[in-house]
Amino acid sequence: MRHHLILRVITKILAGTIMLFAFYVQFHGDYSPGGGFQAGVILAVAFILYGLVFSVETVQRVMPPWLVHRAMALGLLLYAGTGVAALLLGYNFLDYAALNAHDPEHGQELGILLVEGGVGITVTAVMLSIYYAFVGRTPVIGDEEW
Amino acid sequence: MQQGVSWEYLVGHANYWLFVLLMMTGLYIVVARGNFVKKVIGLNMFQSAVIMLYISMGKVAGGTAPIFPIHGEIDPATVYTNPLPHVLMLTAIVVGIATTSLALALIVRIREEYGTIEEQGIWEAEQEIAARERRQYGEVFGEGSQ
Amino acid sequence: MAVRTRSLFALAMLSGGFSLVSAALFVALDAVDVAFTEAAVGAGISTVLMLGTLALTSRYERAPAHKPWLPLFVVTVTGAALIYGTLDMPDFGDPNAPAMRHVMPEYLERIPHEIGVPNIVTAILASYRGYDTMGETAVVFTAGIGVVALLAALARRRRRGEEEES
Numbered sequence: 129m130r131h132h133l134i135l136r137v138i139t140k141i142l143a144g145t146i147m148l149f150a151f152y153v154q155f156h157g158d159y160s161p162g163g164g165f166q167a168g169v170i171l172a173v174a175f176i177l178y179g180l181v182f183s184v185e186t187v188q189r190v191m192p193p194w195l196v197h198r199a200m201a202l203g204l205l206l207y208a209g210t211g212v213a214a215l216l217l218g219y220n221f222l223d224y225a226a227l228n229a230h231d232p233e234h235g236q237e238l239g240i241l242l243v244e245g246g247v248g249i250t251v252t253a254v255m256l257s258i259y260y261a262f263v264g265r266t267p268v269i270g271d272e273e274w
Numbered sequence: 275m276q277q278g279v280s281w282e283y284l285v286g287h288a289n290y291w292l293f294v295l296l297m298m299t300g301l302y303i304v305v306a307r308g309n310f311v312k313k314v315i316g317l318n319m320f321q322s323a324v325i326m327l328y329i330s331m332g333k334v335a336g337g338t339a340p341i342f343p344i345h346g347e348i349d350p351a352t353v354y355t356n357p358l359p360h361v362l363m364l365t366a367i368v369v370g371i372a373t374t375s376l377a378l379a380l381i382v383r384i385r386e387e388y389g390t391i392e393e394q395g396i397w398e399a400e401q402e403i404a405a406r407e408r409r410q411y412g413e414v415f416g417e418g419s420q
Numbered sequence: 421m422a423v424r425t426r427s428l429f430a431l432a433m434l435s436g437g438f439s440l441v442s443a444a445l446f447v448a449l450d451a452v453d454v455a456f457t458e459a460a461v462g463a464g465i466s467t468v469l470m471l472g473t474l475a476l477t478s479r480y481e482r483a484p485a486h487k488p489w490l491p492l493f494v495v496t497v498t499g500a501a502l503i504y505g506t507l508d509m510p511d512f513g514d515p516n517a518p519a520m521r522h523v524m525p526e527y528l529e530r531i532p533h534e535i536g537v538p539n540i541v542t543a544i545l546a547s548y549r550g551y552d553t554m555g556e557t558a559v560v561f562t563a564g565i566g567v568v569a570l571l572a573a574l575a576r577r578r579r580r581g582e583e584e585e586s
Binding site: 161211243261 | 452453455456457460461464465468469472473475476477478533534535536537538539541542543545546547550551553554557558560561563564565567568570571572
């Protein structure tokens with residue numbers, strides 16, 4: 129990919145935009161289509177696109193594999209932790225009304241935000257680590273043979 | 275089926291039949307083709323057909339996307355499409371890509387062990403290994419070597 | 421065409437295009453969230469993963485060894501059975517279908533004053549069906565671990581082994 133100047137410039141512009149869009153989808157998911165699953169995938173796509181056009185090493189300097197592998201578990205723990213927090217506050221598991229005793233509606237919104245955040249982190253990390261796993265192998269088909 | 279076959283009946287059920295056709299195309303690829311990558315793509319088609327079936331079951335004639343207006347009153351006259359299938363299928367798609375990538379990872383490992391991703395080729399390789407072992411252990415145990 | 425072509429590269433591209441078209445279908449069926457996911461997942465990541473797999477395996481499929489009559493028979497019988505099953509289904513877009521009657525009106529009634537999140541899909545996904553979504557997240561997590569264990573961990577061990585040898 130060393131010679132594709134246009135591709136490289138466009139990717140540099142697009143990668144940031146895609147990440148911004150991913151965060152919009154994540155945090156505006158309560159009001160418009162979107163949510164943790166979509167945002168996670170889109171955020172992963174930004175990194176994957178950058179890795180495809182430049183190199184995986186460049187991406188791994190920003191998102192090292194150990195961080196990605198820990199983030200996979202972190203997202204799920206955030207999700208389950210929200211449920212356990214509700215449990216400790218004397219409500220049912222995953223009953224977000226517990227998070228704000230005065231106004232259950234706000235508690236629900238906070239809970240949904242946390243849970244969607246957990247989903248987003250897990251999905252991003254899983255997609256990225258799958259990508260890392262696949263590009264970590266030596267291909268049997270060279271670049272010229274496509 | 276009491277009302278006989280009317281035009282409305284045909285139009286109202288054509289969507290199910292189309293999805294059955296798509297599903298069976300996927301099933302045919304899984305059963306008839308020996309290449310593992312192709313089998314995975316067939317499974318994906320099967321999955322898409324199931325997802326489309328569910329989504330089309332949730333559609334209400336004249337309905338709109340299930341998002342309430344952000345500010346202002348909710349008009350009770352507005353018809354919303356059933357959001358429940360959307361929730362289920364949304365997660366199914368993301369789980370689907372995760373399991374698909376697991377299948378693809380298995381295919382990569384199979385290719386590294388056997389040197390082929392065809393059902394037939396793996397069968398041949400297995401026969402070869404079995405024949406070699408029979409020769410080897412037949413000598414050791416002194417059983418009739420054929 | 422997707423059935424007959426032996427070029428797996430063309431097949432991966434076709435399945436990406438298929439995902440994009442099905443995302444358009446989901447928009448037409450009012451499932452905007454699903455369309456969003458399908459466009460991002462199907463046309464984006466799964467195509468990249470397919471191509472990655474092809475680079476690690478092979479580009480072409482061998483010619484099939486068997487005649488397709490038995491699979492064709494199986495598929496026809498299954499399809500006929502499924503179509504027989506759809507004959508009793510409600511019409512497309514029928515507002516009185518059983519799927520619309522039980523939980524859906526209740527959700528639509530309860531969400532505005534219980535949760536206060538305008539996107540009904542998000543509200544159901546994260547709150548009413550929280551257990552469900554947690555299970556799905558766990559499945560995604562497990563699949564990710566599986567891929568890492570199958571591909572990445574082994575590569576690292578092998579590399580370390582090579583370093584020790586040299």
